[in-house]
Every structure is written in C-alpha cells, then in structure tokens.
Amino acid sequence: MVDAYFVGIAILTIGTSIVALESKELIYGAIALAISMLGIAGFFLLLDAQFVAMFQITVYVGAVAVLVIFTVMLVRTQDLFSTKDDKGRKVGGIILALVTLGGVGAIFLVSGITNPMFGNLDSDPIDIKEIGKSMLTYYSPALIVLGLTLAGAVIGALALARREGLLKENESIN
C-alpha cells in the first residue's frame, strides 16, 4: 500500500500540473509548473534518489521555471491571458488523454510489474558516490557529448535571442 507522503505528493504534483495548463493567468501557470516539478523532486526523495532530486530542484525549479517565468513576463501583453481553446479540440484532447492513460496503464497493469515480488523497492538505496564514479568512467563520453549539447543550446539560444538591428538584413525570401 502507498503511504501518506506518496498520496500527498501525488495529489500535489498532478493537481499543480493540471493547474499549470488550465489556469487563467499564465504567470500562475508557470508557478504551478514549478510546484509540480518540486513534487517530482519529492517523488525522487521517496525513491531515495537524493542527488537526482537536488538536481531536479536546481535545474528545473531553479533554472527552467525561472526562465519560463522571465519569458512570460517578457512577452506579457493583454491577449496572452485569454485562454481560447476550441470546445471540440478540448473534448478530443481529453478523450485522447484518457485513452493514453487507460491503454498504457492497462498494459502496465496486466504485465508482471504489478507483481509485489517484482516491484519491490525495499532494497538499500544506491550510494551517491556510485553516480559520480560511473559518470567519470562508463558515462564519460556521454558527458562530453552532453557538454557539447548544452553548448549547442547556448549558442543556438543566444543566436536566436540576439537583437540585430545594426546589420542590414534581407533574410526573408518571401
């Protein structure tokens, strides 16, 4: 059976993620998203993955959410706050979400991982040192590539965000 922490975090996470999508004010949605990410970090703590949880908080809550909030404020105008969803599309979206939930959930439920013997999470937690060790040995090439990925993202984001009013451009061909 699940414990109270789990139930509480689950309600918080799912609730805030729905709020993030449905709130009237975009800025509240952004804050709700940050809370939802905190909830995920809580799940990580429940799973004895403290390092990942910390990373989640620093990167997602600390960086991504703040970045998002900045952007929301940057582009903030009147029409950003209206939520104009089409009715039909909304119904279709809910049906699709339910089908996904039901279909994928059913696959998991009929499979072997519902077996209490399989899904046993009682073993000792993993030592954080192991993470560092494997990062520097087995995963070191991936780390280099990750570094390049982040560099690529930074270069790309900078190139896009930079304002170029000085150079005369004729970029558009249409």
Add this chain to the structure above:
Amino acid sequence: MVDLQGIIGFEGMGINAWLIWILPFVGAALVPAIAKVGNRARNYAAVGFALASALSAATLLPIALDGGQIHSQINWIPILNIYAGTLADSLSILMTNIAAWISFLIFIYSLGYMHGDKNLTRYWFFMLFFIGSMQLIVLSDNLLMVFFGWEGVGLASFALISFWYHDKKKDFVGTPGHYAGGIQMWASPSHAGLKAFLMTKAGDIMMLSGMFLIFGYAGTFGFTELLQDQSWAAEMARSNLLVPAAVLIFGGAIGKSAQFPLNEWLLEAMTGPTPVSALIHAATMVKAGVFLVARIGPLFFAVSALNSSQFFEVVAWVGAITAFLLATQALVNPEIKKVLAYSTGSQIGLMMMGLGIAGLSSSFVDGYTSGFFHLMSHAMFKASLFMGAGAVLHAVGSRFMTDMGGLRGKMKKTFLFMMMAGLSLAAAPFITSGFWSKDAIFASVLESGYQYSWILFAIAVMVSFMTAFYTFRMLGMTFFGNNSKFIQQNESNQHIHEVSAVMWVPFAILAVASIAVGLIGFAFEHQLHEMFTSYLAGTFGIHTELSAAHEVPAESGSGFLGLGELNPMAVTASIGAFALGALLGGLVYMKRVISPEVVSRSIISRAVWKFFFNRWYLNTALYWGAVIGPLAIYRIIWRYFESTIIDGINPGLQGSMTYFSKVIKAGQTGIAQTYLFVFAAGLMIIIMLLFL
C-alpha cells in the same frame, strides 16, 4: 572494396587497356573547362588526349604480337552478377590501334580544317566522346559494355552529323531539287542527323534483343564466360534460337555499318564536317559493325560449328548485296564525299563477305584474316581519301565534282596523295594494300567450298571493277581536264591553293602507309594470318587444317615474295577488274576521250543511270514505308482510339489521384495541435496494432 589487382592484371599492362577508353572520356569532360583558359589550350588538350589514348594503345602491341591477352574485370553490377572488364587480345589490340592512331591523325587534321569555327568546344567534346565510346566497344569484354559504347558512338555521330545545325544551304548534302518517287533527295544537317540516329537505333534495338536473348540463356554478357561454358549455345540451338539471336546481334552491325537494308543513313551523314566523315563514317564507327562480327563470329563458330552456318550465310549475303548495291550508286553520283560514302559502304560489304565466308569454309582463318585485313587497309586509304576530299572542298567551296576539275596543277600534294590512296581503293595490283586485301577476300571466297561461292565471287569481281571505275571517275573529275565554270567564275575571289601542312600531312601519312603496306603486302598478310591462326586456335580452339596455298611458305619460311601461293584465279580476276575499270574510268574522265554523255544516248542506259542515281528507290521506299505511312496510320489510330479510350481513362485515373492528394493537403491544416493529435493518436494505434 575495389579490387585493384583485378584492374591492373597482366604485368601491370591491364591498366593501359582501361586508360585507352577512359582517357578520351576524361578529356571530353575536361575540354569545356579548358576552353575557359583559351581556345588554343583547348585544341591542344583535345589532341593531347587523343595522343595519350593512342600511346596507351601502342603499349599493348607487343602483347598482340606475342599472341597474349589481358583480361581484367571488376564487379560491376553485383546483383545481376555482371562484370565490367577489358579484353585486350590480338583482335582488339589491332583494332584499338587502328582506331586510336587514325583518330589522332584526324584530330591534327581538324586543327586546320575546323580552324576558326565558333563551336569547337562542342566539336572536341563529341570527338573525344566518340573515341572513348569507340574504344569501349573495341576493348570491352562483354556485350553490355559494347552496347554502351555502341550507343555512345551513335550519340556522338548524331551530334556531329548535325554539327552545323543552323542548316545553311552550303552544308546540305544531295542535289537540290532532286526528287525520287515524291521524296526529297537532299537533306539538311539536322535532318541527316536524325535520320542516322533513328536508322542505327533500329539496328541497336535488334542488337539489344539479341544480347538479352543470349543473356537469358547464358546468364552472362562476357565473351570469355560465354566461351568457357557453352551449354547455353546447345540449349539455344535446341529451341532454334541460336541463329536468330546471332542474326539479331548482327542487326546491330548492319545498322552501324550501313549495310543493306539500313544503308541509307550513311549518305546523308556526309553533312557532318569532313574530319567527322573521315573518322566516324569511314575509318572507325562504321567498322564497329565489322569488328562486332569479328568478335562474335568465332564465338558462334566455335560453340556450335554445325548449326551456325546460316548466320554466316546471312552475313556473307548481306555483305555481297550491299557491296554491289552501293558500288552501282557510286558510279553516278556527282558529289565527291558521297562517292566516298557509297564506296565505304560497298567496301564494308566486302569485309562482311569475307567474315561471312570464313564461317562457311573449312578454313575459318582465311576468310577472317581477309575481312580484317581489308578493314585495316580500308581504314587507312579511306580516311586519307576523305581528308583529301576535305582539302579539295576547303579549297573549291563546293561539294560537287562537276564544280571542280583541273585541280592537279594547283594542289599538287593533295593530288599526289589522293592518287596514292585512290589507287589503293581501286586495288592497283601488287603495290597497294587494297589490292592484297581484296585479293585475300577473292581467294577465301574461291577456296571456301561454299556451294554458291561462285556467285559471291562474281559479285566481288563486279564490285571490284566498279570500284576501279568510280575511283578513277572521282579522281578524273576532280583533278583532270579543265577547270569547271564554277571555278572560273570564282577564280577572282577565291584563290585556290594548296592546303596547309597541318592538313595535308595527316592524309599524306595514311596514303604513304597504304602504299607501304601494299609493297610488303603479302608478307603483311602472312603475318596477320599467322597471328589470327594462333589467336583463333588459342582462344576459340578453331584449328585450321593448313590449306595447300598456305602450306608452302609456312614450311619454307620464304614469306617475302612467295607469289607461288597466290590463288591464280583470284589474282587474275582482281587484276582484270582493276585494269578494265581503270581503263574505262581513265579514258572517260582523265583523258576525256569518251564523253560521259554516251549514257544518255540509249533509253536503257539512261534508265539504269536514273535508277542508280535515285539510289534504287530505296530511300523513297524507306520514307514511304517508315515515315509517311506510319504517320498516316497513327493519325487514324489517334483519331478513333486514343481520343476516345485513352483520354477517357486517363483523366479518371489522374482525377482520383489528384482527389486523394487534395484530401491529404486538406488534412495538413498547418495547425500544430492537429499535428500533435495525429502523432499521439497514431502512437496509440500503433501500440494497439502491436498487441493484436
């Protein structure tokens, strides 16, 4: 990966065989680029590539003399197990040298003849492209690559015949205003190019079907592979397909070599620049057909000596008919290049006759040697004659011999060398290569033992007589007598003079060579005979029972002037035909003691003259049967069927496709949410598909 070992092959010489045909293609690709540097650089680069190709061909000569062969292959189309390769054996090495060196000389000649033409880049491109394709035909080790080269020379020939595609009146061929049976008998360059392309294409299609017929049974295109495993031949012979397949391939040769019934294109092909006529329509491309027969003839002879005699019969008779047909037409034509063109077709007919008689006789090698020897000597003197004719055209500015006359004083060198080459064509006894090669054909026909050989022999003698006559007629009308009215009228503004050295030296070399070969003609033939004997025995296992004629020098070793082995009847006939033809021609056109007008005095001779002049009405029949008739039929078909049925079905099909396309277009709404919905729903559907 690429098996370099396979390419390099025999002591590192294999690569030369590839270079011979690759170099001209490389040159063709580079010429437009070099043209940017300058016109001079371009011209010399083109000649340089021709020379490089010729030099690599020359390096192979020792192998031919040793009777060796280089066969190198690379895996080309692995799916169908088809190999690309070069096969340099005695036959192909000789042929490649002839083609390469004559091309080289003609390239030099072109430097003078084409000087100042605006479209020289195009000219060099196609000339080099032509040489590459020609050498590909010669050196390829399989029928498929031969076919590619075959198409390549066809394309180059088409492009060069209609080189002057602006269709100026002076570039036309034929007598303006001459109609035969309602068909116009003169043609513009672009028309001539198209005609040549379509007619040779008819032959190509036959060749292609023959090739694939064989491929269907044998599973390979390679010459050596076909020879190694001969089960295909037996199987084809069982279902009576062997001879049809061989004849179909020969169809390609008929088209390319302008043999009856696909002979008409060669005459209009004379609209091309004269070096083109010399190279493509006299010395090399039209010989490709002969070469092909020489290539596959022994194969068919070897694989089933008994069943394939019909094939050789077809070859011999087609050759004989063509030789006779075109020789008669050459008698009456007024254009110098066209006379030479007729003569080319006619002489190729003789070569075909020699190759055909080879398969019908007990001693295969005699006919084979004679055919190929005639090919060699003809290549030399005909290229020389064409270049000489080009020099004359260049000087006079008219293609009609009636506009010339009395040129020997003004163009001494041209006259001298054309005279030498002309004597070779007319087969002047004992001193010209043409005599020896023609004599060899006569001898092989006589000795073949083929039941109708006497008819072939008679035709050959008649052709020989006519050849001598029209050669002297041509030389006489051009160089003897008095200047024509045309020259006299134009004397003031067109000063006729000898051409420059860059033009006369190439044809001088060839003319002298044809006399030189003639002087040692018998020894030369003997050497060739030896080479082919060992080639045929070594490669195809065709052993020759030494005929009485050849036994003597082979044992005594006194090859040089062993006149004793000549077939006396052949020699007599040959000398007689020459003497008669030359006498008649000389009297009428050189000494001009008899007027050519005698022909028009009798109705019969006039009718014959007209019949010959209208090319036996073959051109007329061709146009009525192949162009005008089908067009009329097509119009009827189009009106009643295509308009109702095809137009009825086609829009329906097209409409439904467009409809579906529009449905998809409508689905692509441009709204990202819709796209994502399709994505997610599609994922679900695929998951469901999996669990079904």
Add this chain to the structure above:
Amino acid sequence: MNQLIDFVIISIALFSIGIYGLVVKRNAIRMIFSIEIIANAANLNLVAFSRHVHNVEGQVFALFSIAIAAAEVAVALGIIIIAYRLYKQIDVHEFRSLKG
C-alpha cells in the same frame, strides 16, 4: 510501502496530462509546460525503475535527461521570443501559413 507500479501510474497520468496539454492548448508557453510535464513523467519513470533494478544507471540517465530537457527549453524560449517579436502574440493556432 510504495510499490513500483504506483510510481509508474503517476508517471502515466502525468504523461497523459502532458499529451492533453499539447493537443488542446494554443499558447506556445503552455505547450512548453506540457512538454516539461511529459519529460518529468519520463524521469520519474526512470528513477522508479532505477530504484527497482537497483543500479545506478537509471539515476545517471535521469540526470542526463533533466539536463537535456533544460537545454531544449532554453532553445524553445529563444524561438518563442522571436515569434513574439514577429507576430506580437504566441498563439500557435495562428501560426499556420505553412499548410497543405
């Protein structure tokens, strides 16, 4: 005690919510929210499995995945800022000059 399946169910629920948001929402920033929710669901899944399999690879993978998601968001926000400059709005539904 909590079972693996519980975490997995939560993960699927978040995944479905993310799909819903992507399909329904028209505001570009909210679509990015949806993508983040899906990415978080995937990470939760990973860490849960890592706890069950009891080796470190899952957690390391989760770290990589988080870093990557952050990088993606950075580029995405750059694109959205340009979109805002061009259109003065960020309603993806209106961005449909490419279609057909």
Add this chain to the structure above:
Amino acid sequence: MDFLSTPLLVTVILGSVGLAIPIIDSLRKERGAGNKLYSVISVGAIILILGIISIRLFSGEPIPTIEFGKGMLADDMFGAFFAISLLIVSVMVTASSWNYMKNKTNPAAYYSLILLSSIGMILIAYSTDLVMLLVAWELMSIPTYALAAFSKRDPISNEAAIKYFLFGALSSAILVVAIGLVYGITGTTNIGQAIISMVNVQQDLVPITLLAVALFIAGFGFKMGLVPFHMWLPDAYEGAPTPIGALLAAGTKKAGFAAAIRVIVLAVFVLHLDWSMTLAIIAVFTMTLGNLGALVQKSVPRILAYSSIAQAGYIMIGLSLAPYSDQALGGSLFHIINHAVMKSAAFIAVAAVAITLASYSIEKYRGLARRMPLTAIALSISLLALAGVPPLNGFWSKLVLFNSAIVTGPEVWWGPYLAIAGVLNSALSLGYYAWIMRKMYMEEGPDMTRVKEPRAISAVLIFAMIFMVGFGIWHAPILDFATNSVPNLSQLVSVLPSVPIK
C-alpha cells in the same frame, strides 16, 4: 576512454572546431561578418574527418560488423557507413551555405550549430548504449531547432521551427520513456546487454517490451518522417532555411534510420516477428501518403519534403524485411546513402534558385533550364535519381530493396506486395518529378535572361551529379560498402542461443 577511437576523435575535432568558431567570432572586431572564413573552416574540418574515417576504413580498422560492445561507442562498420554518408551531407550543406549565408547575420553560430549537429548524427550511428544514443540524439536535434528558426525576419522560418521543436521535444520525451522501460526490464542501458537479457525476459513482461518498441518507433519515426508521425515534416522542411532543409531531410532523417536499425530492428529480432508486419504497414502508408501528398503542391521544397516522406517508406521496406532477407538491410543502407546525396542535391539546387530568384514557387521554375542551366540539370538528375530512373544510383538501391521484398515471398506472404507497392509508388512519384522538369525545360517564363549561378553551390551540385551518375554506372563499391556495414544478424544469433529466428 580511448580518445583515438574514431567516434571520439570525430567528437573532439568537430566539437572543438564547432566551439572555436563562435569564440573566434567574439574576438573579431568586425562582428557578424566572416561568413567565408567560417565556411572554409567548417568544410575543412569535415573533410579532415571524412579523410580520417576513410583512411581507417581502408586500413580495415573498424570492426567489420555491427558491434554490441560493453562500451558506449563502438568503432564499427555500421557507424563508419553512416558517418561517411552524413559527413557527405554536412560538407554539401556547409559548402553551399557559403552562398546562402552571404549578407546574413551571425554566420558563426550558424556553422557552429551545423558542426555540432553533425557530431550528434554521427554519434547516433556509433553508439552502443541507449544513454549515448539519447544524448547524441539531442546533440543532433537541439542545434537544428535553432537552425530552423535562423532566418529571424522570416515568419515562415519561425513557424517551421516551432512545429519542429514541439514534435522534437515530444519525441525525445517519448524516447526517454521508452529507454526507461527497456532499462526497467533489463536493468541496463547497453544495447547489446539489453538484447541478451531481453531474450530471456519473463513472459509477463513482454507487453512492456512491446510498448517500449512502439515508443521507440514513435520517437525515431518522427525524425524518419514515418506516417503518422510525419505531419510536421512538410512544414518544417519548407519553412526552414533551404540548406537546413537539406540537412534535415538528408542528415537528421538518416540518423533516425541509424538509430532505428540499432534499436528497433534488433529488438524485432529478439522479441516478436509479427512486429515486422507493423513496420511493413507503416512503410506502405508512408510511401503512398508521401507521393500522393506531393502531387498537387505548388512549392518545390514542399514537394521535396513530401518526396522525402515517400523515400522513408522505401527505406522502411528493408527494415521491415530484415528478419527474412539478407539483402534487405543492405538495400536500406544503400538507399540511405543514395537518398542522402540525392535529396541534399535537390534541396541545394532549390536553395540556389531561392538565392537568385527569391522564390520557392514552381511557377518561377519555368524556363529555368535557360536561366540557370547547371542548377536545372543538377535538379533534374537528382529528381530522376529519386524517381529511380536507370542508370542513376537511386535505381540500383530501389532495385535491391524491391528485389529483397520479392525474394522473401516464400517466407512472408506480404513481402512481394511491398515490392508492388514500391513500384507503383515510384511510377506515381514520376508524375510530380516530371512536372518540375517540364516546368524547367519545356515551358517559358516571363523572364528568360541568364542569371549568375552561385559558385559554391554549383561546385556542390557538380560533385553531387558526379556521385549520382558515377555510382549509377558503377554502383558496386557502394553496394559492397553498404552490405559490409549491415548488422551481421547471424553473428547476433550465435551470441544469443535461444533467439526465435526463422
């Protein structure tokens, strides 16, 4: 970590050049210029890497078949094959950008992003670990999101980038889920070990492995442009700057196939043979929809985008038949390298037209043969090659693919139908290819004056024409290379004794 192994060498050299370019740019006084310099540097770096890989290939250094090593990257023939094909695409794109980026802002970032993205593509083909695969996948994707939006004044480019990004981010999240499932079942992210332990997976866990494979198909299928994950593709290819369209269509798409072959096909082997039929259905839908969609389009890059969906369908024939035929995967690889060159040539030709005539519309292509002869002939050759007209290279790869479908007839009833569908589709595709060519050669536009063709692009197009015609006439070396690079499945079977293989 062996820095001299080919994949790491590629990463280090291209990565350092890629990062150095923006640094050089920030040090230069004249900001935003230097397009030529960066183009030359990038082309040089890529050619250097191409040379290194070719030399290593000829010296027989790569492991001669696909490897399932214990590491994250394996220097095998499969990787080398994709590395060479993708590097050819990158070099074509960077060289032609010389002209495209003229007078445009921020060239440093542009070339840097192309280089980084190329590393990602190459590493996908070399990776033997799912973590590495994912990180490389992102390294490939993230720079292309920015590149797609690179024409900042152009709303179309931005719209394309948004659509592309939404799909890309969704599919990478889906990939994370899929990899998580594989990891949860097998306890490892190493592909080889995962396959070995999947063979002995408990029966009640099989549904989850199937789900994982489905998610993999969705994740990779987005890049490959498979139906129903294709919707973003025409919009993104059309809207993105045209050379980037070439990079997406010829580069990232092929990397998607590399990933799919590394993961899905091998999973199909060890799991469940019925899977291949699903792939076959996807293949048929993909090629048909792509070709039908292209029929009534008015914009040439959009036609090429639809045609690239269709080509993905042809390549999928090989993937779906991999368990039954030895030729199938070889045919796929062969078509992949051919298609990479053909499609990038076509896109680059379109880029040349866009630069000089400032339009994508097919109406502007009327009389192009007179206005831009080289571009017109290159575009025609690449279109003919795409349609599979002999003797161009596209013909041979299609022949191998369709042939492999036919010969599987005795084993799988639907095999020959794939070939029939492929042939019918090729015939259909000729409709719109011929239409473009007719516009260029048969019709006359309002303006028939000759325009100057961009130099660098012309050089690239000449290279592509030589490739297409040369390897059309003599395709044996590439076919050999492709068949040698195929994952040697029989070897895999010997490692896995209980694999349910026919």
